[in-house]
Amino acid sequence: MKLFVSLPENRVDLARAAAAEGADALKVHMNVEHRASGTTFGTFAEEKDAVLRIIEAVDCPVGLMPGSSVESLPTAEELTSLHAAGLQFLDIYARHMPTWFIDLPHDLIVALDRFSGFVEEPFYLTHLFWPPGRSSTRISMCEASIFSPEEYGQPFTYFDWRQLRILQEYADAPLLVPTQKRITPDDARWLARTGTGGLMIGAVVTGRDAESIAAATAEYRKAIDEVAD
Template sequence: MRLPESRPALLVSLPRNETALAQAAAQAGADGLKVHTNVRHRASGTSFGSLDAEREALRGILALGVPTGLVVGAAGSVSIAEMAAAREMGFDYFDVYAADAPAGYVEACGPVTPMVALGPGDGPSQARALVRRGCGAL
């Protein structure tokens, strides 16, 4: 994933998996996008379906050529099998809350950069441990 090195990158979490929203974010200066499966988006209240249910919308967003990551699910819904299928689609990174990451999450990302969102109970030692395990972004 190519992101700016001279400044922090702006990654926009889309409230719905819609190409028009992705285009608007890119035109407004987003360096990258974040889309979702198997989760309820807290900020927008939107619920996202499985990879199969969201596949067509995700293909349209990926076709824009903007670096794009996929939130792979929430607690109990992260599927290593779906992650394997999503790798084939061309995502730049996968994202999950640390508390929701199943065993083997980092390894299941394969060549896709693993990203982990830290939660309220996580601290510096958790962050360092995740980086040592291979997380490319926190």
């Protein structure tokens, strides 16, 4: 199971803190008021330089949540310029992703904002064999951002774990689970044991400063590696 760290601000010191303690990938943001961290991330013009500095500062892959509405997204040219500078993936809600994203050079992580129990939706939102002849789905991962804002920070339960297991079974891409709920390192072990593709820790469990992010990353890294061993 991969360990992603969602940064509460686009700052080099936070990125270095997470990378130094074993993060497999980092996520930065633009064009969004981020509920969990309380941060308002600016436009492409406002955040571009910070994102480029982060890409240059760390050795692990860096990806971008590009916006919270279709209207706010950077252009294809802007996103392609970031890819040329080393940005590896885009992570966006399926309902906010234009179809032209499919032709971008980045890896794509498609996020679901709910799971009704109907298995057709996660399957068809992640089952995309393009261009023709491709041997695997175009979607790299499926982010399970399925909990409501009212549930943020609440304890992670057996019910939540099994609900995610159902979603994982029917999505046609590895499941990426964010810490909308307070997923503990022990919970992370159970996610790893059932084949979850990735855990993305964010402000709910990491805090907002470099010291707390480093400590949390190290703790979750240790828990995941213990299962792998």
